[in-house]
Amino acid sequence: MNAHRKYPNFLSKFKTASRKKLSGDSAFKIIVMLIACNIFLIIGLMIFKIAQNSWLSIQTYGINFLWGTTWQPFPPNPSTPPSFGALPLIWGTLVTSAIALFLGVPISLGISLALSEFAPRSFNYVISFFVELLAAIPSVIYGLWGIIILIPFLQNNVFPYAQTVLGFLPFFQGTIRGSSVLTGGIILAIMIIPTISAISRDVFAAVPSSQREAIIALGATRWEKARIVMRYGRSGVIGAIMLGLGRAVGETMAITMVIGNSFNMFTSLFEPGSTLASIVANEFTEASSPPVYISALMEVGLILFALAIVVNASARLVIWRSTRKIKEVEMF
Amino acid sequence: MRSYRFRKLENRIMISLAYVALVIALIPLASILIETISNGLSAMSFSLFFEEIPPLGQSGGGIGPAIQGTLIVVALASIMGVPIGVFSGIYLAEFRQSRIASVARFLNDVLTNVPSIVLGIFGWVLVVVAIGWSVIAGAVALAIMMIPIVTRTTEEAIKLVPVNIREAAIALGVPRWKTTLTVVLSSAKKGIATGILLAVARISGETAPLLLTILGSRFWFSGFTQPTAALPLTIFNFSQSPFRTVDLPRAWGASLILIFIVLAINIIVRYATREKYG
Numbered sequence: 001m002n003a004h005r006k007y008p009n010f011l012s013k014f015k016t017a018s019r020k021k022l023s024g025d026s027a028f029k030i031i032v033m034l035i036a037c038n039i040f041l042i043i044g045l046m047i048f049k050i051a052q053n054s055w056l057s058i059q060t061y062g063i064n065f066l067w068g069t070t071w072q073p074f075p076p077n078p079s080t081p082p083s084f085g086a087l088p089l090i091w092g093t094l095v096t097s098a099i100a101l102f103l104g105v106p107i108s109l110g111i112s113l114a115l116s117e118f119a120p121r122s123f124n125y126v127i128s129f130f131v132e133l134l135a136a137i138p139s140v141i142y143g144l145w146g147i148i149i150l151i152p153f154l155q156n157n158v159f160p161y162a163q164t165v166l167g168f169l170p171f172f173q174g175t176i177r178g179s180s181v182l183t184g185g186i187i188l189a190i191m192i193i194p195t196i197s198a199i200s201r202d203v204f205a206a207v208p209s210s211q212r213e214a215i216i217a218l219g220a221t222r223w224e225k226a227r228i229v230m231r232y233g234r235s236g237v238i239g240a241i242m243l244g245l246g247r248a249v250g251e252t253m254a255i256t257m258v259i260g261n262s263f264n265m266f267t268s269l270f271e272p273g274s275t276l277a278s279i280v281a282n283e284f285t286e287a288s289s290p291p292v293y294i295s296a297l298m299e300v301g302l303i304l305f306a307l308a309i310v311v312n313a314s315a316r317l318v319i320w321r322s323t324r325k326i327k328e329v330e331m332f
Numbered sequence: 333m334r335s336y337r338f339r340k341l342e343n344r345i346m347i348s349l350a351y352v353a354l355v356i357a358l359i360p361l362a363s364i365l366i367e368t369i370s371n372g373l374s375a376m377s378f379s380l381f382f383e384e385i386p387p388l389g390q391s392g393g394g395i396g397p398a399i400q401g402t403l404i405v406v407a408l409a410s411i412m413g414v415p416i417g418v419f420s421g422i423y424l425a426e427f428r429q430s431r432i433a434s435v436a437r438f439l440n441d442v443l444t445n446v447p448s449i450v451l452g453i454f455g456w457v458l459v460v461v462a463i464g465w466s467v468i469a470g471a472v473a474l475a476i477m478m479i480p481i482v483t484r485t486t487e488e489a490i491k492l493v494p495v496n497i498r499e500a501a502i503a504l505g506v507p508r509w510k511t512t513l514t515v516v517l518s519s520a521k522k523g524i525a526t527g528i529l530l531a532v533a534r535i536s537g538e539t540a541p542l543l544l545t546i547l548g549s550r551f552w553f554s555g556f557t558q559p560t561a562a563l564p565l566t567i568f569n570f571s572q573s574p575f576r577t578v579d580l581p582r583a584w585g586a587s588l589i590l591i592f593i594v595l596a597i598n599i600i601v602r603y604a605t606r607e608k609y610g
Contacts, residue, residue, distance in 0.1 A: 024507050024509050024510075025507055025508045025509050027509075028508070028509030028512070028513075029427065029509075031419075032419050032420075032422050032423040032426070032427075033423055033427070033432065035415075035416055035419040035420055035423065036419065036420040036423035036424060036432070036433070036436050036483075037432070037436065038416055038420065038479070039420065039436050039439045039440055039443065039479070039480075039483075040435075040436070040439065042443065042476055042479070043439050043442060043443060045454075045458070046446070046450075046454045049454065049457040049458060050450070050453060050454065050457060052457075053457050106353065107353040107356055107357055108353075108357075109353075110349060110350040110351075110352070110353025110354065111350070111353050111354050111357055113350045114347075114350040114351055114353065114354050115354075118347050118350055118351070127354065127358075129602060130358055130361060131357065131358075132598070132602075133361060133595065133598065134357065134358075134360070134361045136533060136534075136594055136595065136598045137361075137364060137537075137591065137594070137595075138536075138537025138538070138539070138564060138590060138591070138594060139537070139538075139539065139540075140537065140539040140564045140567045140568050140571075140587075140590075141364065141368065141537070141567065141587050141590065141591055142364070143568070143571065144567055144571045144583055144584070144587055145360075145363070145364045145367060145368070147571055148367070148571075148580065149363060149367055190357075190360045193357050197357070221339050221340065221342070221343035222343055222347060223342060223343040223346040223347060224339070224343070226346070226350075243445075246445050249447070250445070250446070250447025250448065250449070250450075251447070252447065252448055252449040252539075252540040253539045253540055253564075253568065257568070257571060257572075277447055277449045277540070280449050280452075280453065280544075281449055281452075281540055281543055281544075284452075284453075284456075284543070284544050285543065285544065285547065297453075298453060298457075301449065301450050301453040304447055304449070304450060305446065305447070305450045308445055308446060308447050308450070309442055309445070309446075312441070312442070312445035313442070316441055
């Protein structure tokens with residue numbers, strides 16, 4: 001195939017008339033390359049500009065910013081300088097994401113197994129469509145639904161029950177609030193389900209049918225077959241989970257609307273909290289002065305950016321390695 | 333070895349659990365759709381579409397500027413983002429072996445996963461600092477969000493074009509660039525259009541980037557360098573209102589319009605590409 005495609009170029013060496021065509025090709029190549037190189041500009045500028053604007057905060061607080069636990073843009077005593085530390089935000093991000101994974105992963109795996117292994121094909125098509133719709137709903141609508149439907153429901157029906165059952169754990173003690181870290185985690189779980197289940201369904205679909213046939217030939221039940229499929233697609237599923245984690249870490253609006261937005265080093269999940277993303281959404285437009293306030297919010301954005309890139313890049317790496325492995329095996 | 337009866341029971345339980353997971357995931361979807369449609373429909377009125385946004389807690393008025401603002405910002409973002417996205421996609425597909433292409437593809441993936449609030453911050457440092465809260469700043473932030481989606485889908489669509497169509501054009505003496513721009517693009521146009529539509533659906537619902545760039549307003553569009561309203565921002569503002577009885581119906585009305593736009597695009601795309609899944 002390739003040799004055929006190169007043939008006209010090979011011919012053109014012998015034809016002077018085609019020199020014009022050749023230059024058209026290289027001009028085209030340069031133009032589209034320049035447009036594609038915009039991406040370098042965008043990413044470079046993004047890192048540079050955000051880092052530049054958070055420089056004031058980085059200089060003032062140094063590495064202590066990462067484990068400081070005060071957030072006082074306007075200290076009660078006006079003579080003391082404002083102080084900022086991001087630990088409760090990082091804690092809030094980690095805890096809400098962990099809750100999201102804890103609740104979302106088993107459900108997502110169930111969905112993808114149901115779709116790829118158990119359900120009939122026609123059913124499969126309709127249900128995948130609905131699961132994808134879940135991904136298409138704007139996050140602000142999740143937030144509105146969270147405020148009006150989910151919070152009262154959880155506060156009245158679920159949280160009191162959770163406290164009586166799990167109240168011996170420190171995470172489930174104290175006053176129950178609707179706008180809390182746990183609500184934030186639950187809404188994130190709903191939002192990452194479509195991501196994880198769509199990718200793991202594709203991973204399961206890519207498992208060669210010889211694996212399934214072999215285990216069925218040994219007399220396995222459908223669940224035992226599904227277990228083999230899961231084991232085979234293990235690393236792809238880990239990648240899918242990490243992409244879901246990436247989405248949970250970066251999610252902004254829905255969680256801002258339900259988490260309660262208090263700068264709080266919480267222990268109980270019923271307390272309100274904040275995440276890296278929510279504090280920026282919540283305070284940025286009001287943070288006109290002092291300049292170090294905006295700079296601190298920028299640095300929070302920078303931390304979030306770095307966190308999201310690390311999580312997503314490792315997810316891609318895992319998925320890439322697992323699909324390569326599956327492809328290699330398919331060749332035999 | 334476990335007994336056959338135990339394995340059969342385990343099989344039943346696990347399969348039912350998988351279906352239960354499916355049902356659990358669909359409950360929030362059903363609840364969101366039902367609440368939005370029922371609350372949104374009861375908030376529908378002529379004035380909702382065509383009147384300015386009242387201050388929080390005040391009855392009357394509508395969300396006209398928000399609808400207008402969303403259309404303008406999304407259109408402007410598409411004008412900026414679509415050509416860059418499509419041509420980057422062409423580069424990635426046509427010159428896919430080059431080193432630049434593989435780095436660009438990786439960065440494209442990185443950009444896809446940048447949290448939306450970070451794009452908002454970027455729009456702020458890039459545009460708002462220079463010209464203030466404005467439509468342009470919002471459009472830039474949304475365009476940056478759009479580019480990686482359009483690039484990726486264009487690349488995939490072009491890769492699906494059969495080699496023999498390309499070879500036929502080249503055999504007729506058409507130069508390569510012309511082959512790409514005419515023959516290849518026109519056979520990939522459905523896939524590219526799908527990508528553009530999905531990107532439009534995605535950015536119409538985005539709130540976080542707009543929050544830091546177009547700021548929101550209660551009035552009709554008044555120029556590209558002025559703040560403006562947008563549907564997602566209006567939903568957010570109304571949802572934070574202490575005057576729930578007055579403002580929540582408007583939030584639901586705005587949600588219904590937004591969800592209608594987003595879901596209509598998704599359903600159209602799904603319908604147009606259905607034979608692919610068969």
